Amino acid sequence: MNLKNGLLLLLSIFIACSAFSQVQTPLYKNANTPITSRVNDLLSRMTIEEKVGQLSALLGWDMYLKKGNQVEVSDLFKKSVAEQQIGMLWATLRADPWTKKTLKTGLNPELAANATNELQRYIIKNTRLGIPLLLAEECPHGHMAIGTTVFPTAIGQASTWDPDLIEQMASTIAVEARLQGAHIGYGPVLDLAREPRWSRMEETYGEDPYLNAEMGKAMVKGFQGNNLKSGINLASTLKHFVAYGNPDGGHNGGSISVGQRELFESYLPPFEEAVKAGAWSVMTAYNSVDGIPCSANPFLLKTVLRENWKFNGFTVSDLGSISGLYNNHNVAASKEDAAALAINSGLDQDLGGYGYGAQLLKAIEQGKVSQKTLDSAVARVLWLKFEMGLFEQPYVDPNKAAKLVGSAQNTQLANQVAKESIILLKNENHLLPLQKNLKRIAVIGPNANNSYNQLGDYTAPQQEDRVVTVLEGIRNKVGKNAEVTYVKGCNIRDTTEQSIAEAVELAKKSEVAIVVLGGSSARDFKTEYQNTGAAIVSDKISDMESGEGFDRATLDLMGYQLKLLQEVVKTGTPVILVLIEGRPLNLNWPATNVPAIINAWYPGQEGGNAIADVLFGDFNPAGRLTVSVPKSVGQLPVYYNHKQPSPHGYVEMDEKPLYSFGYGLSYTSFDYRDLEIKVSEEERDLKVAVEFKLVNTGKFDGDEVIQIYIKDNVSSVVTAVKQLKRFKRVNLKVGEAKIVKFSLTADDLAIFDNQLRKVVEPGQFTLMVGASSDDIRVQGMFNVSKEVLR
Known part of the structure; x- marks a missing residue:
């Protein structure tokens, strides 16, 4: 064989080997392939057990062992990987008395990053398909981990009336969590809180759907940014879907009886707006709504969330809520029936790992869950892993975590949020x-x-x-x-x-x-x-x-x-x-x-x-x-946007709260003047332009929180006495005046009529501008001449 023929032979062998290598490289590992193709390819390779494992989010804090300044995976983690083929962990870095992780036994940010790297390294190297973990963490007012920045709780965040600041805060929380290896941040909590006896009011943004929606959107945008592959953003999980914050008697997780119109008018809008903002995940609530548990409610999880809102992310149970269908709500006769009921209703993932797992496998064997239903749930979880680039880069840099988590800059931001709250x-x-x-x-x-x-x-x-x-x-x-x-x-x-x-x-x-x-x-x-x-x-x-x-x-x-x-x-x-x-x-x-x-x-x-x-x-x-401050629990529920007619007084006291929604004083004073309202009606929409002058008439520089309320004067169904539609926090120097402008649309004036159509009805509206819901400074009326269907 001459030299030329030898070189040709070597070249042929190289080309053949390259082609063989390309054939053997799974499609799902090719970063240049569209995500849909990668998901489908991976699903085609997975066993039923591996698929079910992807839907289990086990408790994470016992999955590592801390030995001095070293961290390694625990035997429990190895066992969970081998026996359950798990795809997700929750609260791996959480520290509190429940998890029994203290400043001594828990992890600082650098060790936390090392721990998540070790978990990823183990599962990638020791599983057949090498699917990386999703790590979810609690992030409502800071990442719930040692050494992170602690911001005011949600009720304080909302009290700033400053969504831009809250978006900045959420972005900071995301950076701190992501640098330690987290991928999903649980938050925002969008529960409409009309029951102050309930134990979790601090986690909410209060009693108003519009304000909740604005704060929720700010959190989602701050968490997720524009690129989940950035290494500094988190996927947001909305909590708790739905109507969790107004339980009967104030009992956490208790049932709620609410009409469908009220559900659409008050409880669902914050979630809808956060979904439109791009939220990747939604967590179901513990409670039932009108007798249907939220974790097994196809109307909420399929019709509303997916068909109406076009939500493409995945849903996840709250901890234990799938097994709760069997042992709390008693709507399932067995644990496998509970698993089947949940996943067939549209609930994708099991937080805790004991609602699906063996129970779901048993339900599948019994023919209670179809292959298509299982694959759809698994696909949505896998999609996020590809979207975040975890197959290409599952690891984080511990040095960055040590340097940037809990920084002086982040502490200063916590100070600003606290002051504004x-x-x-x-x-x-x-x-x-x-x-x-x-x-x-x-x-x-x-x-x-x-x-x-x-x-x-x-x-x-x-x-x-x-x-x-x-x-x-x-x-x-x-x-x-x-x-x-x-x-x-x-x-x-x-x-x-x-x-x-x-x-x-x-x-x-x-x-x-x-x-x-x-x-x-x-x-x-x-x-x-x-x-x-x-x-x-x-x-x-x-x-x-x-x-x-x-x-x-x-x-x-x-x-x-x-x-x-x-x-x-x-x-x-x-x-x-x-x-x-x-x-x-x-x-x-x-x-x-x-x-x-x-x-x-x-x-x-x-x-x-x-x-x-x-x-x-x-x-x-x-x-x-x-949130309104009541004078007595005997007044409850007491919230500003109650339905007409207005309530009357009691024998012992009047019906008004001690302090109303939107209330708050300043060291200075403000004057509202020269309100103008202009309506322009279009074929399928309308715009209401609002303009007025705001003057700082006091002796201090300061912020005023302008609040715009609307009342539908005559409507085909009973509506609220007033409803917040816009707000803005404005800074004015002493003696300074500003022209303030707002624009309302048809969505702001729409109601759900007696056929549950979302529609603007022709007629007269009252627009109120003020410093709180019961401190209206200027107001005016305007008319809409024709129906606008939304």
Whole structure:
């Protein structure tokens, strides 16, 4: 063989080997192939067991072992991979008393990134098809992991009335979680909260569907960005679908009876808008709606979500809600029947791993679930893995996690969100802002110097030096110019110890007393938990009176808190009440007897500095209530956008809340002038142009939260007395005036008529502009001449 022929032979062998290699490379591993083809190819290679495994999201925190500064996969993880072919983990990096992960046994950001890398490496190398994991994490007000940035809880986020800021916050949360190896962020929570006795109000944006929708869209956009392959974005999971936030009697997970029109008018719109914003996942709620459990409701999961809204992502159960069809709701005769009922109703994935798994395999063997139904669910989960580029890059950089998670820049953003969330409820005789030349300041109360009480539920343990309490914030503010002295006074709930007399003596010696009361969602290692993670209320005394599982029968301040406040007020020293809480509490006595009140909800790690900035005038508060504060549980439900006719008073009191939706004061004042309304009707749409002048007439620069409400004066079905349709947070300098413009569309005026058509009916509308739902400054009427079908 001559040299030329030899070279030709070698070339032929090389070409043949290359062709053979290309044939042997699975299509699903080719990044240049369309995702649809990759999903179909992978499905064609999978066994039934592997497919079912992709639908199981097991609890993740026991899947790693920490040994000093090293992390490795656990035997439980190896067993789960071998026996269940799992495709997803949930809360791998979560740390709290339920998971029994502490600052010592849990993972810092660098170790967290190492842990997720090890999990991915193991499953890719030790499974037949090498399908990477999806890792989902709790991210409602920060990634629920050690060392991350803790922002205000959702009720505080909404109180900013600043969606742009919340989008920025969500983007920061996404970066911190993604750098540690997470792919899915659970949030936003879009439950419409009209029941303050319910334990999870702090996780919501309040009582209004439009405000919820705007905040939800901001979270989705912040989490997901424009490219899930970016390495800094998360897929968003919407919670809890649907009508979870208004349970009968305030019982967490309890049933709700609601008409279909109310469902479409109030409870579904926030989810619809978040789906339109591109949300990748939707979690079902524990409750039933009109007798149908949400985790087995084909009308919600198929007709509404997929057919009407064109949702293409995947649905996931809440923890244990599939087996709950069998052992809670009793709509399934066996666990395999529950699995079949859920997946046939349109529920794709099982959070926890014990609702599907063996139960779903058994249902498939019995012919209760078709191959097509299984493949459709699996395809939607696999699609996200391809969309995120996990087959090409399943790993993260631990050095980036160590450097960027919990950074100073992120802490400053937490401070800004906290400041904007603070609501000034009362300021008699302009007691606030305080002068910085005070010499003796008393700081009193169980929430004045308790870092965990100001962080809220779904928060991991944090280093003490990362959380600034109110006491520390005030000391940071005044420095050595004033003597700042602290007495706890009492606990949130526990009445076995108190130091009220000591607090009274301190107040007498001080120029001002700042009393910090409220509630707590701080979990502790004495609390027992259900297998869903909800706390079990028991006779054991803890401070926790809010947070998942802690429903209330009253809204009164617990323990000796009211007594402490009353005794301090008796001293005659000016008193400022600061509320740190997860739900609106009974403020009847303070509203009458305390000169200044601010509500900070759970303000997060920078809460103390933010509150001090407001107290001393370095930040002019402009937070507004997103939930009405009742005078009594006997008024419940009490929300601003109730149906006509207006309610009447009771024998004991009037029907109005103590503080209404949208309420909040400022250190300055604003004037609304010269309202103009112009309607332009088009063939299939209309536009309502709104314009007016806003003037800062006070003595401080500040923000005003402008609120636009609409009332349909005559309609074919009963509608709300008013409904929020637009809002905007606007900053004005002293004496500054701005022309403010809004534009409404047909969707803003549409109702669901007696045939459940979404339609704008011709007739007269009232447009109201004001500073809260019960503080309308200017208003006008306009007419629509023809029907507009949406």
